[in-house]
Amino acid sequence: MPLQRELTPEEVRHLLAGLLESLRKELGNNLTSVALFGSHARGDTHEGSDVDVLLICRDLPRGQCERQLAFLRAVDRMTPKTEGLRHRGRAWEWAPVLKTEAEARYHSPLYLDLTEDAVLLYDRGGFLAGVLDEMRSRMRELGSRRMPLPDGSWYWDLKPSYRPGELVTI
Template sequence: MMRSVPRSRFRRYELVSRAVDAVEDLRCELARRGMYTGVSPVVLSVEEAKYFRPLYLDLVEDAVILYDRGGFLRRVLERVRCYIALFGGKRVWLGRRWYWVFERGNPFIELVGVKLVE
C-alpha cells in the first residue's frame, strides 16, 4: 500500500517491478528444489485498501506482515476476520486448492463497497 499510486495498473506494477525481478533467481532455485512460488503484486493506495476485497479472506489466513506502519493492514485484516465470523466463513481445502464456504449470507456480494477502516 502506498499513499498515492498511478491509476494505470501497468504504472503501478512498474513501481514494484525491480523488487519482483530481484527475487526471480531465488524463485527459480526454489523451483529446482520442488518448491513452487509466485509473486503477485497487488498495488493499492491506502484509500483503496480500506475497502473490502476478496483477497483479504486469504490474507487473514496466510499473510505474514513484514512491515505495517501504524498497524493499518493489521486493522483491516482484523475487521475481515470479524466478518468471516459474522458470515460463518470457513476455508475448505480440496487437495492443494481451497474455496470459502459461508453459513450466513455472501460476503462477496454483501461487502462490496464496505469500508473496513478509517
C-alpha cells in the first residue's frame, strides 16, 4: 500500500490545535484571531495542498520577514508534536497571512472566500467574525455572487448590476 502523503482531516485538526497552542504561547495577548481558509477549510484538498491560515494580531512588525518570524517560532515549538506525521510520510506546507487588527479592518479581496469558507479557530472578542459579517453585509448590498466554473474553480461577480465607470468598494 503506498504511503498517503496528504493530510487527513483528523491530522489537520491535530496540526491546527498544536499551532493554536503554540501561537498562544508565542504571541500571548497580542493574538487576536486565527482562521483556516482555502482548500482545507472547504474540504477539497489534493496532494500538495498547503495549509492556509490567517493570523490577526494587535500589533506586528512592519516588515514581512519579521512578521513571519513570530509564526515560524510557533511552528518550531510544534516540532515534537509533528515529527510522527512526517515519519509516516505526511507532507504539508504552511501558508500564513499575518495582519494587524488595523489592517484586518480593511475589506481585503482575500476575505471574499473567507465569508463562505473560513473556519475560525480562535477569535478574541469576535473580532474576525465581526469583520467578516461586515463584509457579508456589504456583499449582500452589492448582490455579490460566487460564480462556479466548469473546472471547479470560481470567480466573484461583486456587483452584477455594475455600470462602466462606476466605483465599487467592498
